[in-house]
Amino acid sequence: MSWRLRLWLGFLLAPPLALMTVFVVYPLASAFSYSFYEWNGLARGGFAGLENFRLVLFQEPFSTWTYRAFGHNLIVFCSLMIVQNGLAYLIAFALLKGLPGHRFHQVAVFLPVILSTVIVGFLWKLMLNPIFGLVNQALVAIGLAAWAQPWLGQPTTALGSLIVVNAWHWIGFPVLVFLAAMQRIPREIIEAARLDGAGDAVLMRRVIWPLVAPATTITVVLMFIGSFNWFELPYVMTGLDGSPGGATDVLGLYFYRTAFGNVTSGLQDFGRGSALAVLMFAFIIIVATWWTRVLRRREIEV
Amino acid sequence: MKAKLIGLAFAALAAFPVPSPAGDLTFWTWRQEDRSQYAQLFAEFNKLHPDVKIKYEAFEPQNYGTVLSTGLAAGRGPDVIHVRAYGGLEQFSKAGYLLALEPQAVPELANFEAAALSSTSMRSDSKVYAVPFASQTLGLFYNTEIFQRLGLKPPTTWDELIQVSKALKEKGVTPLANGMATAFMVEIFTSVFTGSFYGPGFTPDVLAGRATFEDPRYVGALAKLLELRDYLPQGYAGVDYPTMQQLFLSGRAAMFAGGSFEIANFRRQNPNLKMDFIAPPAEKAGGAQLVSLFYDGGYAVNAKSANQADALKLVRFMATKPFGDRFSALLGNISPIKGVTIEDTLLAKVSKLNEQSVPYIMAVYFRFQDPTGSTLLQGAVQKMMGGGMSPGEVGAELTKGIATYYPPFQKR
Numbered sequence: 001m002s003w004r005l006r007l008w009l010g011f012l013l014a015p016p017l018a019l020m021t022v023f024v025v026y027p028l029a030s031a032f033s034y035s036f037y038e039w040n041g042l043a044r045g046g047f048a049g050l051e052n053f054r055l056v057l058f059q060e061p062f063s064t065w066t067y068r069a070f071g072h073n074l075i076v077f078c079s080l081m082i083v084q085n086g087l088a089y090l091i092a093f094a095l096l097k098g099l100p101g102h103r104f105h106q107v108a109v110f111l112p113v114i115l116s117t118v119i120v121g122f123l124w125k126l127m128l129n130p131i132f133g134l135v136n137q138a139l140v141a142i143g144l145a146a147w148a149q150p151w152l153g154q155p156t157t158a159l160g161s162l163i164v165v166n167a168w169h170w171i172g173f174p175v176l177v178f179l180a181a182m183q184r185i186p187r188e189i190i191e192a193a194r195l196d197g198a199g200d201a202v203l204m205r206r207v208i209w210p211l212v213a214p215a216t217t218i219t220v221v222l223m224f225i226g227s228f229n230w231f232e233l234p235y236v237m238t239g240l241d242g243s244p245g246g247a248t249d250v251l252g253l254y255f256y257r258t259a260f261g262n263v264t265s266g267l268q269d270f271g272r273g274s275a276l277a278v279l280m281f282a283f284i285i286i287v288a289t290w291w292t293r294v295l296r297r298r299e300i301e302v
Numbered sequence: 303m304k305a306k307l308i309g310l311a312f313a314a315l316a317a318f319p320v321p322s323p324a325g326d327l328t329f330w331t332w333r334q335e336d337r338s339q340y341a342q343l344f345a346e347f348n349k350l351h352p353d354v355k356i357k358y359e360a361f362e363p364q365n366y367g368t369v370l371s372t373g374l375a376a377g378r379g380p381d382v383i384h385v386r387a388y389g390g391l392e393q394f395s396k397a398g399y400l401l402a403l404e405p406q407a408v409p410e411l412a413n414f415e416a417a418a419l420s421s422t423s424m425r426s427d428s429k430v431y432a433v434p435f436a437s438q439t440l441g442l443f444y445n446t447e448i449f450q451r452l453g454l455k456p457p458t459t460w461d462e463l464i465q466v467s468k469a470l471k472e473k474g475v476t477p478l479a480n481g482m483a484t485a486f487m488v489e490i491f492t493s494v495f496t497g498s499f500y501g502p503g504f505t506p507d508v509l510a511g512r513a514t515f516e517d518p519r520y521v522g523a524l525a526k527l528l529e530l531r532d533y534l535p536q537g538y539a540g541v542d543y544p545t546m547q548q549l550f551l552s553g554r555a556a557m558f559a560g561g562s563f564e565i566a567n568f569r570r571q572n573p574n575l576k577m578d579f580i581a582p583p584a585e586k587a588g589g590a591q592l593v594s595l596f597y598d599g600g601y602a603v604n605a606k607s608a609n610q611a612d613a614l615k616l617v618r619f620m621a622t623k624p625f626g627d628r629f630s631a632l633l634g635n636i637s638p639i640k641g642v643t644i645e646d647t648l649l650a651k652v653s654k655l656n657e658q659s660v661p662y663i664m665a666v667y668f669r670f671q672d673p674t675g676s677t678l679l680q681g682a683v684q685k686m687m688g689g690g691m692s693p694g695e696v697g698a699e700l701t702k703g704i705a706t707y708y709p710p711f712q713k714r
Contacts (some may be wrong), residue, residue: 032424040396040397041376043396043397043398043399059706060702060706061673061702061703062673062704062708076330104416125542127543128540129540129542130535130537130538130539130540130541131535131536131537131541131549132543132545132548136537148537149537149540150483150537150538150539150540150541151540152483152540152542153481153482153537153538153539153540153541153688154539154540155685155688155690156690205355232349238483239483239484239485240364241485241677241680241681243484243485243684244481244482244483244539244681244684244685244688245681245682245684245685245688245690246681258672260365260367260368261367261368261393262485262677263363263364263366263367263386263390264423264489264676265485265486265489265669265676265677265680266669266672266674266676266677267389267390267669267670267671267672267674268367268368268371268393269672270477272672290526
């Protein structure tokens with residue numbers, strides 16, 4: 001490599017490296033180091049070893065809260081895999097078939113994605129309001145008054161409502177990814193399958209599904225990361241406490257509340273907060289990397 | 303989340319202007335809506351000290367603590383700081399960010415009752431770190447127009463409350479506006495209706511280690527809340543804070559269990575609303591009707607301020623009767639300074655109710671360490687009102703959670 005080329009490469013690489021170091025590596029490293037210290041209010045105290053980790057994982061009631069939040073994240077991930085990614089696959093297939101009005105639906109299904117989460121959350125919070133909300137008023141109007149519920153106020157329905165709203169908001173994205181992948185499949189393959197007598201179900205299951213494997217990898221991994229970093233929607237709709245009684249508490253809310261405090265009830269503790277952040281980061285990066293590898297292998301085999 | 307953190311980072315950056323020249327003070331607060339009133343209060347101060355200019359900077363309440371702690375940790379916070387009381391203050395005083403206000407330096411501290419000063423003192427050294435700014439009273443608002451129209455009298459006992467509520471419900475008016483979806487309002491609701499039942503003797507017993515939250519007085523008081531479920535708004539589990547305010551402001555609900563801090567807000571939103579504020583009902587006729595009382599926060603001086611002398615001048619002024627009079631008149635809140643003149647009749651009435659009160663127990667005594675009593679109580683009562691927990695289980699959960707750091711509960 002000539003010195004000119006080296007200089008040129010260095011010139012190109014230095015700015016992104018510097019930016020990465022300052023804005024990604026340094027904050028990560030500092031959160032990591034914070035988690036090993038004791039915090040007196042806002043001032044860093046002495047070295048605490050693994051004490052913060054012990055508190056969030058094994059000390060009541062923090063441990064119960066940690067596992068409860070983790071469990072909710074898991075429910076969110078599994079449910080969204082079905083109602084968001086699963087449904088998106090079906091919608092993409094319907095769009096691919098070019099049914100009448102598919103152009104309109106293609107736009108309509110993607111439209112909510114461009115809205116900000118804060119707006120979506122606020123809008124749906126109003127719609128789900130037990131007194132003024134459109135959802136309950138519509139149910140009463142069509143004679144289903146018994147179905148009208150305080151959706152966001154009951155432990156049985158609150159998390160489910162948030163999941164449905166999240167799917168409403170984001171479903172356009174996996175639809176787009178699946179549709180693009182489906183459109184890339186050569187026409188001849190689909191026609192050949194049709195000639196061999198494959199119906200829609202067989203086509204979807206045996207021809208298209210394996211051929212859109214790269215799209216599946218992307219949607220699954222992004223969904224995994226998104227579900228475990230879930231914050232904005234529950235924050236806007238059910239608040240920092242994960243009301244009611246922690247029924248919508250997820251790791252993102254729990255971390256924020258622990259590290260930065262909750263004005264109306266709690267205190268700030270950077271130590272436990274950082275420990276939670278480190279655990280979340282480690283869990284997400286390890287599982288996401290492992291899963292990407294597994295899913296990639298599946299792509300190669302096809 | 304990322305967007306939020308970036309937003310915070312910008313807020314923190316924006317909050318660091320070039321160091322101001324000597325003679326200029328910065329004042330940080332979470333009260334964004336009080337800018338013009340504080341301008342008038344500072345104008346009063348400038349009549350005495352014309353050379354000191356004060357810059358008012360307000361931040362979003364939810365993020366105020368984070369912005370302030372970032373600023374102070376970087377050694378660059380404001381000169382005078384609006385701080386919250388109790389555990390909220392101690393986080394900052396314990397870290398050494400606040401100047402201890404010695405009685406020699408701030409003789410005006412004598413203008414406050416001991417309870418007010420203890421709200422802004424650190425427990426470990428008993429020193430005062432801020433000048434208290436407002437007391438808040440938790441009680442019962444009612445719509446006088448609706449009560450008059452239906453020929454009802456404001457309830458003074460629990461039985462009267464239930465009777466009045468039944469009558470209101472029959473006439474199609476929601477008796478109580480309170481819902482359970484916003485956690486901190488659940489704690490306020492709990493405090494309003496339980497105080498008269500567990501009585502003034504309970505809190506001292508808890509502090510002396512003679513009682514826990516499993517005490518029959520407390521559990522019995524919690525059980526009374528369940529009787530109110532029939533008189534809360536439809537779908538109360540999902541009714542949040544803004545919705546309850548709207549229900550009361552629009553006259554769809556006749557009563558609202560809340561804090562005196564709502565008075566200014568209610569008046570701003572509906573100047574035509576005819577309302578009154580009363581103490582919560584007593585257990586029986588002739589029994590004590592007890593409001594819950596706490597102090598909101600105070601004005602503190604940054605220990606690293608370059609203008610400490612001027613900052614102290616301002617804080618001393620904020621502890622005098624002329625400031626308290628103007629504060630109460632302009633902001634519709636009760637100044638805790640002794641002998642302040644409160645011209646507003648409703649506020650004057652609230653201030654009178656404070657003479658028969660119990661402390662807002664979790665905020666005053668159990669918001670210093672995690673898990674705070676407030677966190678535990680809010681979640682547990684939400685569950686109890688939804689039928690997922692019994693009053694006894696709520697008491698046990700509170701006791702167990704607080705016992706992790708409170709020795710008197712550990713022996714039991």
